[in-house]
Amino acid sequence: MAQSRRRVEHExxxxxxxxxxxxxxLIIEAFSRRQGRTALLAKGARxxxxxMRGVLHAFQPLRLSWTGSGELNTLVGAEWEGGMPFxxxxxxxxxxxxNELILRLLPRDDAHEALFDAYAGSxxxxxxxxxxxxxxxxxxxxxxxxxxxxxxxxxxAASGAPIDPAMHYLYDPERGPLPVNGGAGxxxxxxxxxxxxxxxxxxxxxxxxxxxxxxxxxxxxxxxxGQTLHTRSVLLELQDL
Amino acid sequence: MTKEPVPTAQGLERLVEALRVLPGVGPKSxxxxxxxxxxxxxxxxxxxxxxxxxxLDTVRHCAKCNNFTEGELCSLCESSRRDSTLLCIVETPAxxxxxxxxxxxxxxxxxLMGRLSPLDGVGPRDIxxxxxxxxxxxxxxxxxxxxxxxxxEGEATAHYIAEMLRSRGIRVSRxxxxxxxxxxxxxxxAGTLSxxxxxxxxx
Numbered sequence: 001m002a003q004s005r006r007r008v009e010h011e012x013x014x015x016x017x018x019x020x021x022x023x024x025x026l027i028i029e030a031f032s033r034r035q036g037r038t039a040l041l042a043k044g045a046r047x048x049x050x051x052m053r054g055v056l057h058a059f060q061p062l063r064l065s066w067t068g069s070g071e072l073n074t075l076v077g078a079e080w081e082g083g084m085p086f087x088x089x090x091x092x093x094x095x096x097x098x099n100e101l102i103l104r105l106l107p108r109d110d111a112h113e114a115l116f117d118a119y120a121g122s123x124x125x126x127x128x129x130x131x132x133x134x135x136x137x138x139x140x141x142x143x144x145x146x147x148x149x150x151x152x153x154x155x156x157a158a159s160g161a162p163i164d165p166a167m168h169y170l171y172d173p174e175r176g177p178l179p180v181n182g183g184a185g186x187x188x189x190x191x192x193x194x195x196x197x198x199x200x201x202x203x204x205x206x207x208x209x210x211x212x213x214x215x216x217x218x219x220x221x222x223x224x225x226g227q228t229l230h231t232r233s234v235l236l237e238l239q240d241l
Numbered sequence: 242m243t244k245e246p247v248p249t250a251q252g253l254e255r256l257v258e259a260l261r262v263l264p265g266v267g268p269k270s271x272x273x274x275x276x277x278x279x280x281x282x283x284x285x286x287x288x289x290x291x292x293x294x295x296x297l298d299t300v301r302h303c304a305k306c307n308n309f310t311e312g313e314l315c316s317l318c319e320s321s322r323r324d325s326t327l328l329c330i331v332e333t334p335a336x337x338x339x340x341x342x343x344x345x346x347x348x349x350x351x352x353l354m355g356r357l358s359p360l361d362g363v364g365p366r367d368i369x370x371x372x373x374x375x376x377x378x379x380x381x382x383x384x385x386x387x388x389x390x391x392x393x394e395g396e397a398t399a400h401y402i403a404e405m406l407r408s409r410g411i412r413v414s415r416x417x418x419x420x421x422x423x424x425x426x427x428x429x430x431a432g433t434l435s436x437x438x439x440x441x442x443x444x
Binding site: 017022023051053054055057058060080082086087088089092093095096097099100103230231233234235237238241 | 357363366370396435439
């Protein structure tokens with residue numbers, strides 16, 4: 001059934017990625033506050049004098065207007081919202097990683113306002129040069145929750161008892177932390193203190209940083225069903241330089 | 242009643258298919274091009290075939306700057322009038338041509354033939370950073386000028402090249418950005434202007 005053409009005006013949005021399309025156009029993968037992830041055709045955006053050229057920049061808050069209701073909508077306006085520091089260096093690579101997570105995991109046309117706000121907040125923190133690990137773990141946790149896989153971090157999933165910081169737990173992706181003896185057993189086995197730190201977004205301890213990184217990688221890996229992230233393999237290659 | 246198939250020649254079909262490797266050329270345009278070549282301009286088609294074959298056989302990458310050339314080295318790298326202590330890094334041959342047009346640079350070049358694009362899986366191996374490293378550390382080069390694009394991908398590329406070279410004691414600089422020459426602030430886009438403000442310099 002044909003839907004009527006919709007017009008979205010001045011919607012807060014970010015460009016996640018863009019691809020060249022035909023001679024002079026771009027296809028924009030955008031993440032907007034109230035319409036979620038959406039694909040937009042930016043006609044003529046690659047022309048040398050296009051007014052959109054300097055605006056359709058990833059990691060910067062924009063106001064986008066578009067029409068259409070199908071798979072690919074038509075971008076009709078893009079305004080610069082500003083106020084966000086530009087990402088640079090390793091922070092920029094982290095930005096690419098966060099964008100890839102959204103592109104791979106968030107279904108299209110589903111509004112995720114809280115995640116949008118968390119995304120904007122994470123970019124601002126990366127732009128200010130805050131330690132990247134804390135920013136990334138916080139965003140990953142938020143993303144999993146928005147996808148319907150909120151983590152249980154303060155209670156033992158079997159008994160409901162509060163997490164003991166000194167004990168070890170195996171994190172069962174379906175249920176949550178289950179107490180185990182000893183620390184061996186891969187990325188899914190972490191100390192109670194790591195779970196509690198992750199719950200409170202505190203990443204001061206080196207052990208928490210290390211274990212939460214492995215745990216989140218394993219949990220996100222499950223949601224990706226074995227696909228590897230491009231940004232991660234490029235980063236590994238860059239480390240070898 | 243079943244329709245009879247439209248008669249066609251296998252050579253024509255193969256040509257249409259082959260033309261689709263060109264960027265922005267879909268089945269319709271490819272068919273139009275094929276008809277043009279075979280029907281209206283057979284001499285032009287012949288020339289196209291010969292030059293394509295010739296280019297494929299003779300054009301390769303310059304051993305020093307990675308740009309297209311027919312010899313081992315391109316004319317620019319062989320020239321004795323260039324300043325061999327400066328190395329300017331650009332993404333594409335078109336970028337090199339643009340820098341040359343300014344007549345304000347007389348050093349050498351390295352053409353990456355691309356940029357890092359983490360979201361597309363384009364990594365350092367795809368843009369020959371190992372060859373760049375060898376070229377930049379050959380003892381002649383004293384300063385590397387990063388002239389990659391001011392896109393997020395170009396910035397990431399510049400950042401990693403800078404890290405890689407700085408750790409080996411080579412001086413690295415980045416071309417400046419901001420309001421274009423003759424640009425009136427009223428008409429400059431907000432992103433450019435905000436960068437120009439952030440990267441302002443003392444007078």
